[in-house]
Amino acid sequence: MTDKRNDLLYGTLDFLVLRTVRLEPLHGYGIRQRLFQVTQGALDINGGSLFPALYRLERRGLLAAKWRNTETGRRAKFYSLTAAGRKRLKEETETWARASDVIARVVAAT
Numbered sequence: 159m160t161d162k163r164n165d166l167l168y169g170t171l172d173f174l175v176l177r178t179v180r181l182e183p184l185h186g187y188g189i190r191q192r193l194f195q196v197t198q199g200a201l202d203i204n205g206g207s208l209f210p211a212l213y214r215l216e217r218r219g220l221l222a223a224k225w226r227n228t229e230t231g232r233r234a235k236f237y238s239l240t241a242a243g244r245k246r247l248k249e250e251t252e253t254w255a256r257a258s259d260v261i262a263r264v265v266a267a268t
Contacts, residue, residue, distance in 0.1 A: 171203070171211045173254065176220060176239065176247040183224070185234035186212055212237060220246050 178184065178192050190208055193201050212235075215221040220243035223235040239247065 171207060172215055172220075173247075173250045174201075175208075175211055175215060175237075176243055176250065179221065179237050179239055180244075180247060183226075183236040183238040185226075185228060185236050187234070188228075189237070215243070219243075 174193060175189060178189050178196075184192065186205070186208055189212075190203050190205075193203055212221065212223075216223050216237070219240055221237045222240050223237050225233055226236050228234050
C-alpha cells in the first residue's frame with residue numbers, strides 16, 4: 159500500500175475483503191485480483207497488507223479458511239464469510255452508506 163491511490167485503504171481493508179468474498183470463497187491472490195479488477199486498477203493491494211488482514215479476520219471469526227487446490231493446481235487457503243462475517247459486513251455496509259451520503263452532501267455544498 160505504498161501507492162498514494164491506496165491511502166483510502168487505511169482502516170477499510172477489512173471491509174473491502176469481507177465485501178469481496180461475499181459471493182464466493184477466494185484465495186488471497188484471487189481477492190487481490192478481484193479488488194484490482196473492480197476498482198479498474200485503482201487499488202493494487204500488496205501481500206504485506208492483505209495477508210495480515212486475512213489472518214486478522216480469520217482470528218476474529220469473520221472469515222473461515224479451507225485449503226484447496228487453485229485452478230492452476232497449487233494449494234491455497236480459500237476464504238469465505240462466516241455468519242459473524244455476514245453480520246459484520248451488513249453493519250459495515252450500512253455505516254459506509256451513511257458516511258458516503260454525508261461526504262457527498264459536504265462535497266456538493268462546497
